[in-house]
Amino acid sequence: xxxxxxxxxxxxxxAIDVTGVTKRFGSKTVVNAIDLRxxxxxxxxxxxxxxxxxxxFIRMLCGLxxxxxxxxxxxxYDVRAQxxxxxxxxxxxxxxxxxxxxxSIRENLDFIARLYNLPDRRSAVQCSLERLGLANRSHxxxxxxxxxxxxxxxxxxxxxxxxxxxxxxxxxxxxxPKARREFWDEIHRLAAEGLTxxxxxxxxxxxxxxxxxxxLAYGKLLxxxxxxxxxxxxxxxxxSVTGPDLLELAKKIRGLPGIEQVVAFGTTLHVSGxxxxxxxxxxTCVRDPRHEWKKIRSGLEDVFISLMDSAKDNFx
Numbered sequence: 001x002x003x004x005x006x007x008x009x010x011x012x013x014x015a016i017d018v019t020g021v022t023k024r025f026g027s028k029t030v031v032n033a034i035d036l037r038x039x040x041x042x043x044x045x046x047x048x049x050x051x052x053x054x055x056x057f058i059r060m061l062c063g064l065x066x067x068x069x070x071x072x073x074x075x076x077y078d079v080r081a082q083x084x085x086x087x088x089x090x091x092x093x094x095x096x097x098x099x100x101x102x103x104s105i106r107e108n109l110d111f112i113a114r115l116y117n118l119p120d121r122r123s124a125v126q127c128s129l130e131r132l133g134l135a136n137r138s139h140x141x142x143x144x145x146x147x148x149x150x151x152x153x154x155x156x157x158x159x160x161x162x163x164x165x166x167x168x169x170x171x172x173x174x175x176x177p178k179a180r181r182e183f184w185d186e187i188h189r190l191a192a193e194g195l196t197x198x199x200x201x202x203x204x205x206x207x208x209x210x211x212x213x214x215x216l217a218y219g220k221l222l223x224x225x226x227x228x229x230x231x232x233x234x235x236x237x238x239x240s241v242t243g244p245d246l247l248e249l250a251k252k253i254r255g256l257p258g259i260e261q262v263v264a265f266g267t268t269l270h271v272s273g274x275x276x277x278x279x280x281x282x283x284t285c286v287r288d289p290r291h292e293w294k295k296i297r298s299g300l301e302d303v304f305i306s307l308m309d310s311a312k313d314n315f316x
Contacts, residue, residue, distance in 0.1 A: 005180045015039065015040045015042075015286065016196075018034070018035065018071070018079060019071060020033045020069060021057065021060060021079070022069035022070050023056050023060060030218050032222045034070075035189040043211050044210060044211065045202070045209075045213040046199065046200040047215045047216065055095070057216070061074050063083030063087045064083075065088075074090070074165065075090070089165065090101075090165045091163035091166045097153065102141065102142075103135050103142060104127060104141055104142070105139070105140055105145075115222070118160070129156065134149075134153065145226060151171060162165065162194065164193070164196065167199075168187075168188075168200070171183065188209070213225065217307055219288035230303060231300065235286060237298070238297070239279075239293055240293070241268065241271060241289045243292055244290055245290075247264075250269055253286055259273050260306060261283055270299075
């Protein structure tokens, strides 16, 4: 966990600077004493299983929910006392794309511009259309768009008021690989221009494109840092094995001492565990000349599953 953050200001190096942030619903603690610092201009990946509290935490950051405990700032504004100020400077893209299906792309963006009371609304809408490649489709109804174009419209709506922080909650779920890649290219362009991005995702290839990562499971922050920091923190040992009858081999070794995961990756099995000595001892007993074993670097998906398996469900 990070050190307790110092008091932030609009000129601080940190766009997000909070400590001990907690949220309860009834008797259940959904977000449990989270400390988080996100630097300005950084793309910060927020990982974790469904129900881990990621969305609740994001809603506290953007002023939609009030923490039950904890202190800190978002863009220099107090997360408990200055929520209206935060809302004016944050773009929040929810899991479900937000738009009116019976309005055109341009009409949707014009409506958002009105909500923010932008002084030069027509120019802001046109700039947003051009930035996201929507100008040629501006008169198309939002309800007729494919998933990738709906995603672009939602991003355009989030950016129309020139926010300093973008909060993206699983923004690429349900869109094709080409649209996902184009979306991430745009996110990196925005970050290069100084925009800070906090993004939740279940795609490991997307997580690897973030500058830093945090892993949240059942309300608790388990690890954070760069990709290398996160991989190293779990101390997971992984072996790959190729050869015939891998399904039978997987059945044979599951549950042996030191073996926490046995996962098929195409024509290869990944066998992982945190106790390297126990893992090695179990594998020694099952090796035969038909299979080739190789120790490999644990991948982010291996680490993700290991953390999820070791976390305690707060709703169990």
